[in-house]
Amino acid sequence: MDVTIFLIFAIIAVLAAINVVVQTHPIASAEFIAAAQVIVYAGAVMVLFVFVIMLLNAGAEARRGRSFMASLLGAPVLIALLALLAWFVERIYPESMGVHFGGFTGGSPQAIGRALFTTYLLPFEITSILVLIAILGAVVLALKEMD
Amino acid sequence: MTQVPISWFLTLSAVLFVLGVAGFIFRRSIITMFMSIELMLNAVNLTFITFSYELKQVDGHLFVFFVMVVAAAEAAVGLAIILDVFKNRKTLNIDEVDSMKN
Numbered sequence: 111m112d113v114t115i116f117l118i119f120a121i122i123a124v125l126a127a128i129n130v131v132v133q134t135h136p137i138a139s140a141e142f143i144a145a146a147q148v149i150v151y152a153g154a155v156m157v158l159f160v161f162v163i164m165l166l167n168a169g170a171e172a173r174r175g176r177s178f179m180a181s182l183l184g185a186p187v188l189i190a191l192l193a194l195l196a197w198f199v200e201r202i203y204p205e206s207m208g209v210h211f212g213g214f215t216g217g218s219p220q221a222i223g224r225a226l227f228t229t230y231l232l233p234f235e236i237t238s239i240l241v242l243i244a245i246l247g248a249v250v251l252a253l254k255e256m257d
Numbered sequence: 258m259t260q261v262p263i264s265w266f267l268t269l270s271a272v273l274f275v276l277g278v279a280g281f282i283f284r285r286s287i288i289t290m291f292m293s294i295e296l297m298l299n300a301v302n303l304t305f306i307t308f309s310y311e312l313k314q315v316d317g318h319l320f321v322f323f324v325m326v327v328a329a330a331e332a333a334v335g336l337a338i339i340l341d342v343f344k345n346r347k348t349l350n351i352d353e354v355d356s357m358k359n
Contacts, residue, residue: 142318142322143302143306143318143321143322146322146325147302147325150325150328150329151295151299151325154329154332155295155328155329155332158332158333158336159288159291159292159332159336162288162336162339162340163288165340166288166339166340166343166349180282180283184279184282184283185279188275188278188279188282191275191278192271192272192275195268195271195274195275196268196271199264199267199268199271200264200268202264203262203263203264203267204264208260208261208262208263209260209261209262209263209266209307209310210260213310214309214310214313216309216313216314216315216318217309217315217318221315221318222315222318222319222322225315225316225318225319226319226322229316229319230319230323233319233323237323237326237327240326240327240330241326241329241330243330244329244330244331244333244334245333247333247334247337248333248334248337251334251337251338251340251341252337252340
């Protein structure tokens with residue numbers, strides 16, 4: 111088991127490294143989103159999750175109390191949902207164009223910044239208020255633990 | 258090098274989304290359910306980016322940006338709530354946090 115997992119991740123790492131060396135277009139098109147995804151998820155969200163998991167020292171979850179309907183219908187309904195989604199995709203894009211690197215260069219930080227501060231200025235400001243509220247909420251929730 | 262069709266990206270996104278739904282429905286640990294929500298958000302992000310490429314519009318990137326901001330805010334507040342729940346109830350099982358039932 112350990113050997114299998116090690117080999118899987120080793121192969122992924124080696125293939126990724128080969129891709130880094132071989133790839134002529136280092137970034138496909140979504141430069142800004144790619145960077146933001148790494149920074150926000152690897153840098154912030156995952157660190158938060160890991161800290162909370164370490165802090166709570168959670169054991170294995172209990173395997174009881176599952177409802178009858180969920181165990182009976184859950185998996186078939188989910189498979190039906192996936193089949194429906196895949197069917198729609200295949201119906202809408204039966205022979206779709208391939209995605210090639212550099213096919214769309216509109217995702218640069220310049221283009222995103224221009225759209226962000228012109229077309230999407232109001233959502234941007236509302237989002238900043240949302241983040242402010244989230245900061246206040248997190249601080250209030252954490253303050254309770256101190257006193 | 259053969260190109261990856263757009264429908265593959267959309268199908269991958271659908272698979273990730275259904276996995277997130279499955280995790281949210283079937284798992285009973287609050288943290289796992291929370292991570293399933295993040296998985297669903299990221300699956301939708303992949304769809305946005307794919308359509309942004311297909312339509313050659315930058316708007317999809319903006320939507321992904323807003324979704325990521327909301328996800329980060331949600332993670333900060335949600336994990337603080339999870340800490341409080343664990344502090345008060347000493348459990349992470351969602352079935353035992355049912356004081357609003359009945």
